[in-house]
Amino acid sequence: MNYRNWKTAITAFLTAQMISLLGSSLVQYAIIWHITLTTSSGKMLTISTLCGFLPQILISLIAGVWIDRYNRKKLIMLADAAIAASTLLLAVAFLMGYRYNWALFIVLAIRSAGTGIQTPAVNAIIPQIVPQEKLMKINGINSTLSSLIMFLSPAISGAILTVASLEVTLFIDVITAAIGISITAAIYIRPYERTERREGSSLKEIGMGFSYLNKNHFIRKLLVYQVIILFLISPSAFLTPLMVSRTFGTEVWRLTASEMTYSLGMILGGLLITAWGGFSKKVNTTMAAGALYGVLMIGLGNAPQFLIYLSCNTLIGITAPCYNGPITVTIQEKVEPQMQGRVFSFMQIATSCALPLGMVIFGPLADMISIRILLTLAGAFVVSVSAAVWGLKYFNK
Structure with missing residues (x-):
């Protein structure tokens, strides 16, 4: 595979992912804290935790098939766009006065499902950009940047919530997602050559995975x-x-x-x-x-x-x-x-x-x-x- 200009491509790709991750992390903390402060309910926090875990687990099997079957860059962009769209709808609903906890749970579930697609797709697409001998270094850089954002996100989210409403944080996520998607769209990623025959049924391809x-x-x-x-x-x-x-x-x-x-x-x-x-x-x-x-x-x-x-x-x-x-x-x-x-x-x-x-x-x-x-x-x-x-x-x- 030709890895010409791979450094430029992976720099742009990781930049796009980090910008998107920053917005997502801010919203994740903001929603959980909003539920905690407005309900003080262990039951509500349990529901929010389930909404954050279960969709990601349930969609992972079929997501794996999609990642191996379709264009991975487009899947990453679509997952990011779906998450941003749900966040935008939530922000608009809150601005209009429809401040319902069930809406927060739905958005958490959509975000979880999107992550279930985006995370394995990112891991699978990196070898299409980076030479094999550089994979450990690039994955290490990716881990460092992700950890840095997770380190800073609680403080940034808390600072935003002290001077602005939840809706502001939601709009920030929409903006960061749009920037991330735009950068990703501009990157050329050479597609891999699929050697196995594409099956008509996703269940068959899941079976092939097992x-x-x-x-x-x-x-x-x-x-x-x-x-x-x-x-x-x-x-x-x-x-x-x-x-x-x-x-x-x-x-x-x-x-x-x-x-x-x-x-x-x-x-x-x-x-x-x-x-x-x-x-x-x-x-x-x-x-x-x-x-x-x-x-x-x-x-x-x-x-x-x-x-x-x-x-x-x-x-x-x-x-x-x-x-x-x-x-x-x-x-x-x-x-x-x-x-x-x-x-x-x-x-x-x-x-x-x-x-x-x-x-x-x-x-x-x-x-x-x-x-x-x-x-x-x-x-x-x-x-x-x-x-x-x-x-x-x-x-x-």
């Missing part, structure tokens, strides 16, 4: 490892705010510091994996980062002081890109282009299901067992699983 996964032992094992690890790390993903309030104090600044140190760690981790590139065998980088994540979970659970907790939390953030980046690059390198949409969708489903499933188990346990103990035990299991996978040469079989 068949491919069954035959590709390495990718299947990687998916299983991912599900197990994400299930085990769910206490650190969801329960740490509760642990902070129970152990160190209920001050808001402590919760803010916890979120910001993790995001800061992810920025540093993205820079690290970009500069370092990981081990020559990329899956070893993922396993090492997974084992280190487990050790740091134990550190979180046993931190005697809040400053030590924040240090462990920052280090956990650093391990995240070092764990996720090599997985993305491995799929981009080892999976045929015409199957990448479906494989990335399978990975997205695993991610979207494993963490909530972990919370179904660990959430109720947190009311019966100290969260410190849960973090320590789960971290020990993460270390054990990663060490066993490495020692038994799981990915070499």
